[in-house]
Amino acid sequence: xxxxxxxxxxxxxxxxxxxxxxxxxxxxxxxxxxxxxxxxxxxxxxxxxxxxxxxxxxxxxxxxxxxxxxxxxxxxxxxxxxxxxxxxxxxxxxxxxxxxxxxxxxxxxxxxxxxxxxxxxxxxxxxxxxxxxxxxxxxxxxxxxxxxxxxxxxxxxxxxxxxxxxxxxxxxxxxxxxxxxxxxxxxxxxxxxxxxxxxxxxxxxxxxxxxxxxxxxxxxxxxx
Numbered sequence: 001x002x003x004x005x006x007x008x009x010x011x012x013x014x015x016x017x018x019x020x021x022x023x024x025x026x027x028x029x030x031x032x033x034x035x036x037x038x039x040x041x042x043x044x045x046x047x048x049x050x051x052x053x054x055x056x057x058x059x060x061x062x063x064x065x066x067x068x069x070x071x072x073x074x075x076x077x078x079x080x081x082x083x084x085x086x087x088x089x090x091x092x093x094x095x096x097x098x099x100x101x102x103x104x105x106x107x108x109x110x111x112x113x114x115x116x117x118x119x120x121x122x123x124x125x126x127x128x129x130x131x132x133x134x135x136x137x138x139x140x141x142x143x144x145x146x147x148x149x150x151x152x153x154x155x156x157x158x159x160x161x162x163x164x165x166x167x168x169x170x171x172x173x174x175x176x177x178x179x180x181x182x183x184x185x186x187x188x189x190x191x192x193x194x195x196x197x198x199x200x201x202x203x204x205x206x207x208x209x210x211x212x213x214x215x216x217x218x219x220x221x222x223x224x
Contacts (some may be wrong), residue, residue: 004087005178018059019064031083031090035176036128038196042180043189044206064107067095068147072105086136087170087178095145099159102133112148116155124197129132131161131169140166191214 034042095103110118130142192210
């Protein structure tokens with residue numbers, strides 16, 4: 001067998017190229033994805049002087065999604081989707097099928113059952129995103145195409161939401177928008193660990209920053 005030696009130079013060179021794609025500037029303003037995820041992270045991401053580079057793991061997750069979109073959608077035979085605004089929030093659909101239904105592309109390590117449903121249920125983040133896109137399109141349905149990574153599989157399906165579910169979700173999105181805009185105007189980060197799901201902290205590059213900020217706020221309260 002030939003001898004194999006890792007080449008960190010090539011690894012970093014290719015990761016650097018990927019990082020350039022990842023850091024490509026987005027439309028000014030607030031994107032719906034920034035309201036669905038941790039608001040404290042979204043705040044820091046908007047502060048150029050505090051914005052931290054993504055971890056290598058984050059870049060690799062991005063690469064999978066980016067590659068999926070390139071392979072399935074960049075064939076020259078479909079209309080590229082453009083970002084649209086609703087209530088001053090940007091939304092970016094991945095694809096619209098031949099029946100005029102929006103489709104979002106996802107890659108996942110979740111285990112999918114034969115029904116196409118994840119073993120531990122659907123991601124709340126996904127549902128919030130899909131309901132937002134459905135509202136943008138004036139529909140109560142939205143589709144997803146999923147590439148399962150652990151055991152390669154490809155599943156597509158359509159969700160049907162009630163009008164009330166869609167409106168309740170958008171009311172939640174607008175509330176989050178108000179919170180983020182308020183903190184951006186103040187020039188202060190949203191209270192750490194108050195506007196997120198616990199699992200979001202696991203691989204977040206801003207976790208140390210949030211811990212320092214939380215300790216600082218706790219100290220200010222105790223000194224009052």
